[in-house]
Amino acid sequence: MTFVVPVGPQHPALLEPEHFRFEVRGEEIIDVKIRLGYMHRGIERGLMDRTYHQGLYLAERICGICSHAHNLCFSQTVERLAGIEIPDRARYIRTIVAELERIHSHLLWAGVAAHEIGFITLFMLFWRDREHVQDLLEMISGNRCYYSMCAIGGTRRDMRPEHLPKIDRGLKVLEKATKHYVSVATSDRTILARCENIGVLTKQDARNFCAVGPHARASGVDVDMRRDDPYAAYAEIPFGVVTQSEGDVFARVVVRLREVLEAIGIIRHALNKMPTGPIRTRVRAKIPPNEATSRVEAPRGELLHFGISNGTEKPERWRVRPPTYANIPSLVPMFVGGTIAEIPIVLASIDPCMCCTDRVTIVDVTTGKSRILTMEELRRMAR
Amino acid sequence: MGLMRFFRKKSPWLLHFSAGGCNNCDIELVAALTPRFDVERFGILLRNTPRHADILVVTGPVSRQCRERLLRIYEQMPEPKLVVGVGACTMSNGVYDGCYSVDGPLDKHMPVDVYVPGCPPKPEAIIDGVIKALARL
Amino acid sequence: MTEALSFLLAYLIFPGLLFTGAVSLLFVGIDRKIAAHMQNRIGPPIWQEFFDVGKLLGKEDITPTSAQSTVFTLAPLLAFGAIVAVMLLLPVNSAQPALVLVADLIVIIYLLNIPAICVMLGGYSSACPFGASGASRYVVQLFGYELAFIIAALAVAVKVDSLSLSDFVSYQAQNGWLVLDWRLLPALIASLIAIQGKLLRVPFDIPEAEVEIVHGPLTEYSGPKLALMRIAYDIEILAVAGFITALFLGGPTPFNIGGVQIPGVVSFLIKCLAIVLFTTTLRCIAARLRIDQAVRFFWTFAVILAVISLLLVI
Amino acid sequence: MKASEALEAIENYVVESKILDERRAIAVTDLARYRGALFALRKNKDVRHVSTISGVDVGEDIAVIYHLHCGGSLLNLKVMVPKKDPRLRTVTDIFPGAALYEREVMEMLGVTFEGHPDPSRIFLPDDWKEGHPLRKEWKR
Numbered sequence: 001m002t003f004v005v006p007v008g009p010q011h012p013a014l015l016e017p018e019h020f021r022f023e024v025r026g027e028e029i030i031d032v033k034i035r036l037g038y039m040h041r042g043i044e045r046g047l048m049d050r051t052y053h054q055g056l057y058l059a060e061r062i063c064g065i066c067s068h069a070h071n072l073c074f075s076q077t078v079e080r081l082a083g084i085e086i087p088d089r090a091r092y093i094r095t096i097v098a099e100l101e102r103i104h105s106h107l108l109w110a111g112v113a114a115h116e117i118g119f120i121t122l123f124m125l126f127w128r129d130r131e132h133v134q135d136l137l138e139m140i141s142g143n144r145c146y147y148s149m150c151a152i153g154g155t156r157r158d159m160r161p162e163h164l165p166k167i168d169r170g171l172k173v174l175e176k177a178t179k180h181y182v183s184v185a186t187s188d189r190t191i192l193a194r195c196e197n198i199g200v201l202t203k204q205d206a207r208n209f210c211a212v213g214p215h216a217r218a219s220g221v222d223v224d225m226r227r228d229d230p231y232a233a234y235a236e237i238p239f240g241v242v243t244q245s246e247g248d249v250f251a252r253v254v255v256r257l258r259e260v261l262e263a264i265g266i267i268r269h270a271l272n273k274m275p276t277g278p279i280r281t282r283v284r285a286k287i288p289p290n291e292a293t294s295r296v297e298a299p300r301g302e303l304l305h306f307g308i309s310n311g312t313e314k315p316e317r318w319r320v321r322p323p324t325y326a327n328i329p330s331l332v333p334m335f336v337g338g339t340i341a342e343i344p345i346v347l348a349s350i351d352p353c354m355c356c357t358d359r360v361t362i363v364d365v366t367t368g369k370s371r372i373l374t375m376e377e378l379r380r381m382a383r
Numbered sequence: 384m385g386l387m388r389f390f391r392k393k394s395p396w397l398l399h400f401s402a403g404g405c406n407n408c409d410i411e412l413v414a415a416l417t418p419r420f421d422v423e424r425f426g427i428l429l430r431n432t433p434r435h436a437d438i439l440v441v442t443g444p445v446s447r448q449c450r451e452r453l454l455r456i457y458e459q460m461p462e463p464k465l466v467v468g469v470g471a472c473t474m475s476n477g478v479y480d481g482c483y484s485v486d487g488p489l490d491k492h493m494p495v496d497v498y499v500p501g502c503p504p505k506p507e508a509i510i511d512g513v514i515k516a517l518a519r520l
Numbered sequence: 521m522t523e524a525l526s527f528l529l530a531y532l533i534f535p536g537l538l539f540t541g542a543v544s545l546l547f548v549g550i551d552r553k554i555a556a557h558m559q560n561r562i563g564p565p566i567w568q569e570f571f572d573v574g575k576l577l578g579k580e581d582i583t584p585t586s587a588q589s590t591v592f593t594l595a596p597l598l599a600f601g602a603i604v605a606v607m608l609l610l611p612v613n614s615a616q617p618a619l620v621l622v623a624d625l626i627v628i629i630y631l632l633n634i635p636a637i638c639v640m641l642g643g644y645s646s647a648c649p650f651g652a653s654g655a656s657r658y659v660v661q662l663f664g665y666e667l668a669f670i671i672a673a674l675a676v677a678v679k680v681d682s683l684s685l686s687d688f689v690s691y692q693a694q695n696g697w698l699v700l701d702w703r704l705l706p707a708l709i710a711s712l713i714a715i716q717g718k719l720l721r722v723p724f725d726i727p728e729a730e731v732e733i734v735h736g737p738l739t740e741y742s743g744p745k746l747a748l749m750r751i752a753y754d755i756e757i758l759a760v761a762g763f764i765t766a767l768f769l770g771g772p773t774p775f776n777i778g779g780v781q782i783p784g785v786v787s788f789l790i791k792c793l794a795i796v797l798f799t800t801t802l803r804c805i806a807a808r809l810r811i812d813q814a815v816r817f818f819w820t821f822a823v824i825l826a827v828i829s830l831l832l833v834i
Numbered sequence: 835m836k837a838s839e840a841l842e843a844i845e846n847y848v849v850e851s852k853i854l855d856e857r858r859a860i861a862v863t864d865l866a867r868y869r870g871a872l873f874a875l876r877k878n879k880d881v882r883h884v885s886t887i888s889g890v891d892v893g894e895d896i897a898v899i900y901h902l903h904c905g906g907s908l909l910n911l912k913v914m915v916p917k918k919d920p921r922l923r924t925v926t927d928i929f930p931g932a933a934l935y936e937r938e939v940m941e942m943l944g945v946t947f948e949g950h951p952d953p954s955r956i957f958l959p960d961d962w963k964e965g966h967p968l969r970k971e972w973k974r
Contacts (some may be wrong), residue, residue: 393568393571421563
């Protein structure tokens with residue numbers, strides 16, 4: 001007997017609405033159909049209707065988890081369009097906030113992943129320790145989630161000397177906690193049973209389906225925008241790119257947790273080397289005709305902003321390609337052949353961020369059979 | 384009836400629906416469950432099916448694709464039910480006002496009992512909003 | 521006449537509905553509080569479960585239009601009725617249960633499964649894919665844990681040479697608790713694993729895995745029916761713990777503190793709470809297994825342990 | 835790989851090209867040769883990663899821009915498609931990962947990608963009937 005298990009739009013495994021239809025035989029998945037777009041707000045058009053300074057805030061609100069990455073990428077693109085260099089101190093502050101955000105995002109993800117495999121205690125502990133990062137970010141930027149640290153031409157706020165010892169203390173706590181979690185995650189038998197050899201994505205598939213970020217790195221694809229296309233202060237900071245060759249869920253856990261440790265190292269280095277000076281240069285509101293592309297390694301992978309200016313204070317065209325969007329096609333080979341019990345953790349393992357993906361688009365992936373889903377059908381299933 | 388009101392105030396179960404926002408309110412709502420804020424102190428639980436829920440917590444402006452689902456979930460909830468809108472988007476569409484796929488704000492579609500302003504509101508504010516909603520029972 | 525009255529009294533008040541209901545809701549409250557503390561939280565007050573059930577009783581009762589409404593409605597009632605009946609058969613206050621049957625061990629094992637079957641029926645009849653999926657998982661899991669559970673109980677029965685719980689209790693009163701007998705230790709471990717599966721607790725909460733299939737069979741239940749299902753589940757926790765108590769921990773044993781005679785029910789409750797807290801600890805330190813892994817675990821590890829015990833005592 | 839090396843690989847296929855800096859290059863090709871250019875990159879330089887495909891409404895034409903990740907540099911390969919007859923061959927046979935990006939351009943700007951494995955309507959809300967929202971003439 002085959003029947004269809006709808007996952008979403010409102011579903012506990014998903015913080016955000018999206019809709020998956022898994023056709024299953026018993027517990028085995030034989031087909032998957034993905035319908036996104038529940039978070040579609042039309043942001044690309046919205047960015048074209050707003051000035052650059054207004055757009056900065058809209059771009060930040062593409063996604064709540066990687067807000068600084070969008071904010072950073074948007075301002076970098078505008079700076080490239082205008083052809084200006086930003087002060088050195090601003091570059092370092094951007095780097096520090098970006099890495100803090102990476103820690104926050106990865107710990108958040110680790111907590112969600114623990115929840116997906118039913119390990120509630122671990123979820124609670126991850127989120128408890130994530131609050132330390134939130135405290136640091138709140139101290140630096142004044143807000144827990146939307147930091148708004150980047151302004152076009154620099155940063156909005158400076159880091160004060162009294163912040164440094166607090167950051168140092170916070171990082172120590174985080175480093176200790178993360179090291180502990182790495183040892184827990186790699187030794188707990190129930191975690192291993194749920195994560196090893198699950199949702200395997202081969203290196204070949206990862207490259208063909210253009211996977212990005214930790215998801216690709218866990219499949220052995222050595223790609224990292226911080227190293228390959230340096231921005232902010234990354235060119236001056238030594239750091240390692242974490243890769244694993246297995247390509248299963250467990251490899252993704254390990255990659256993300258080890259990236260947290262790398263990020264802590266980057267922040268320490270940046271704090272030590274931080275130059276003094278101004279944090280912002282002035283940028284004219286009107287930007288001459290030009291086009292520019294900027295890429296940022298967001299916590300989930302390569303984020304791309306592409307802008308065309310036309311001499312006014314509004315962009316002619318703005319294009320955003322968030323990382324989760326690039327990772328969606330690689331979900332299909334990971335799902336088919338697995339079981340229902342694997343759906344949440346496999347889905348979570350790419351760290352999906354649907355509000356990013358849906359900023360303009362709806363995606364629908366079919367394998368072989370395709371079926372149109374009517375409203376009536378959905379209703380009947382939901383009643 | 385007094386006893387029933389007491390029970391309801393002591394055990395509000397939430398259903399969270401993200402209606403097209405940016406995720407941050409959702410994150411802050413989940414953060415409210417975790418050790419630092421721990422809403423289970425007040426008997427608040429996050430349930431996953433509308434049939435079990437007492438309070439619908441909506442985040443985000445209502446996107447066109449979400450609208451139907453949101454209404455259906457609202458209808459599936461048993462009476463008595465409350466609606467709490469979390470975040471500036473639910474009140475006024477927030478920063479997304481004017482985007483073509485946004486069909487908000489929330490009170491265009493359903494009666495809202497409490498709004499929690501902020502972009503995003505802090506977990507403390509969300510807890511406060513839920514407690515204030517309970518006073519309307 | 522008096523017999524009927526005393527039965528009614530036993531069913532409704534002690535050790536039936538009122539007593540078990542109150543105690544089991546309190547136990548679940550304690551369980552939630554302890555779990556919260558293990559997760560570094562403060563957690564709900566220990567009488568939270570009373571609030572939850574009380575509120576659910578006053579909510580609107582929805583039966584989905586596509587559900588088979590008779591089965592959907594009867595399932596919670598049947599589950600509730602059966603599990604209260606189990607309490608009558610357990611030795612709660614003294615070695616003698618409220619209702620004496622010849623081979624009550626077998627009856628109890630049967631009755632303990634009725635709530636599970638009702639949950640399955642409810643899930644299937646709700647015409648919801650999550651309900652159906654949860655129910656089918658429940659069936660698979662039932663076949664997993666039940667074998668280990670029965671063999672473990674059988675090992676004790678062979679040791680005591682009886683099929684009656686009151687004999688178990690009086691045997692242990694004379695010869696010491698069976699948990700102290702090393703030959704039955706594997707059976708105890710096997711039955712503790714089995715009740716973790718029976719009570720749907722992590723790592724075996726697979727039929728209710730919320731992130732996979734919402735609330736499984738209970739997804740479509742609301743209001744009073746959900747409340748009944750919940751009470752039935754809470755009482756099941758107490759009943760299963762009481763069963764293990766009677767099997768291994770000597771059941772209710774009256775004792776003296778400073779000359780004051782403490783009735784057996786107190787020791788019964790303390791032992792039950794210890795077992796419940798053991799399952800609480802287990803559910804806080806593990807991740808959920810997949811259904812195939814869980815069944816494999818039951819059929820290899822747990823069953824082998826139980827069989828070892830059985831062979832040792834024969 | 836530097837941007838100049840990426841440009842060398844496709845010099846026979848482009849109309850004009852410009853190196854912006856060490857890691858950025860822009861090239862314009864035409865409808866007849868863009869697939870050749872993409873194939874040459876894939877074959878000679880082992881470029882597998884399409885960062886994205888953007889569509890831009892530039893008045894008479896629609897510019898379809900392939901953002902290609904060539905080692906450390908980014909090449910923007912531009913093809914002009916006339917708005918009157920907006921049709922292109924798909925590149926999903928060369929880059930399987932481009933499938934979603936092509937569908938997005940299809941919906942947002944009304945460019946048809948011929949030979950696409952699943953060109954069905956995928957975009958926007960279910961009840962959307964208002965056309966292609968990223969075209970210049972589109973009004974709310």
